[in-house]
Amino acid sequence: MGLKADLYLDRADPLRYLSPLDCKQCGSSTCSQWLEKLKAGTARPQDCPSLGASRAHGLEVFLSIREVMPEVDVTQHPMAGQTGRLEINAPEPHSPVLVTGNALQTQEVVLAVLSTTSAPFHLLFVDTKGHTVDMAMIYNTFTAEAVWKAALDSGLESVLSHRQLIIPGLAASVKESLEKGGKWQVTVGPICAGELPLFFGDRWTRPSQKGSAGCGLGCEESDLTGSPPGKARQ
Numbered sequence: 001m002g003l004k005a006d007l008y009l010d011r012a013d014p015l016r017y018l019s020p021l022d023c024k025q026c027g028s029s030t031c032s033q034w035l036e037k038l039k040a041g042t043a044r045p046q047d048c049p050s051l052g053a054s055r056a057h058g059l060e061v062f063l064s065i066r067e068v069m070p071e072v073d074v075t076q077h078p079m080a081g082q083t084g085r086l087e088i089n090a091p092e093p094h095s096p097v098l099v100t101g102n103a104l105q106t107q108e109v110v111l112a113v114l115s116t117t118s119a120p121f122h123l124l125f126v127d128t129k130g131h132t133v134d135m136a137m138i139y140n141t142f143t144a145e146a147v148w149k150a151a152l153d154s155g156l157e158s159v160l161s162h163r164q165l166i167i168p169g170l171a172a173s174v175k176e177s178l179e180k181g182g183k184w185q186v187t188v189g190p191i192c193a194g195e196l197p198l199f200f201g202d203r204w205t206r207p208s209q210k211g212s213a214g215c216g217l218g219c220e221e222s223d224l225t226g227s228p229p230g231k232a233r234q
Contacts, residue, residue, distance in 0.1 A: 003074040005105060005132070008170075012195040014062055017055075018048075025049050038063055058197035058204035061116045065194035069112050072105040078130030079104040085154035091120035093161035096203075098189070098196075099147060100168055101128035101136050106193075113193050118207045119200065122159070126150040133170045144177040151184075168193075 018031040026047040028034035037043035038059075045056040045063070061068065081104040100106055102125045114121065126146045128136035136142035147165070151157065163184050167174060169191035178186045190199050197204045 005072040005074050006134075007069060007072065007109060007194065008192040009065065009069075009194055011169075012062070012190065012192040012198070014059060014198055017059075017198045017201070019050050023050065052202060054202045054205050057117075057206045058201065061113075061197040061204070062194060065113070065197075068116060069109050069194055072109065075105075078135070080127075080130030081107045081125065083125045083127045083150060083153075085150075085156055085159075086123040086125065087120075088114050088123055089118055089120040091122050093159060095120040095122055096200075097122040097124060097156065097160070097165050099124045099126060099150075099165050100193075101126055101131060101133050101142055103128065103130050103132040103136075106132050110193050113196050116197060116204075116207070117200075118205045119203050122156065124150055124154065124156060124165075133168045137170060137173070142171050142174065144174055144180070147174070147178055 015031060015035060018035075020031075026034050026043065026049075028037060028043070034043060034048070038045065045051060045059040048056065051059065081102050083102045098110070098121050100110055100123070107125065110123070114123070124147075126142060127150065128141040128146065129139070131139055131141050133142055147167075151165075157163075164187065165178070165184050166187045166189045167178070169188055172188045175186045175188055178184055190196060
């Protein structure tokens, strides 16, 4: 067995997404105690009345995220995937834009997580020369210029009614330079992709039981302007 990449699951803290009031309506004395019960399988996310259906689903996904996210091998050289814009679950102009790199490993992980929701997203793959986001920050391939180019080349602005981007937490240092010029507003997302169901909270709607979970690369709803399934819009 080869070395496995660090997916930063230890950096995700579900407690900060829960009410700090410790309302005890779930039957536990504190939220921390309740989380331990959840991890042990003696409680359910639905036991917390303050969460609501979507947030409960997001917490449920997070608790089983190791089963959702694929194991990623450490590779000797970068493995580049597609660049451009991919539409997940038929997004509308107001739908959020997630920005990430074009490492194949990154794309597999992010798409696996997005498969657990019916929420719509615009997903922008930036050309990081195949580096994962952590390595792209070291090799300076995840830059404001690279994001601007990906947005321009993919026609992102023309399909949006807003100018907001969500970048990975590991790329937080790029936020200031990305916002220069006033074209884009930038939100720093979580470090771990597995935290996205918690980060989006009420937006993380459960997939329809009648359809597949999420879209992924082969989603026919992506409207890829004649491109075959699996190819992002350039």
